[in-house]
Amino acid sequence: MPKDAELLSLKWVFVYKFDDDGYLI
Structure with missing residues (x-):
């Protein structure tokens, strides 16, 4: 589970x- 975190x-x-960077927005 720690790997998931x-x-x-x-x-x-x-x-x-x-x-x-303004990629998502």
């Missing part, structure tokens, strides 16, 4: 990075 964290980091 790590993957989620990584995905969130990616989303944040993309958001900062």
Whole structure:
């Protein structure tokens, strides 16, 4: 289960990075 949490964290980091770049917004 810890792997799932790590993957989620990584995905969130990616989303944040993309958001900062203006990809998602």
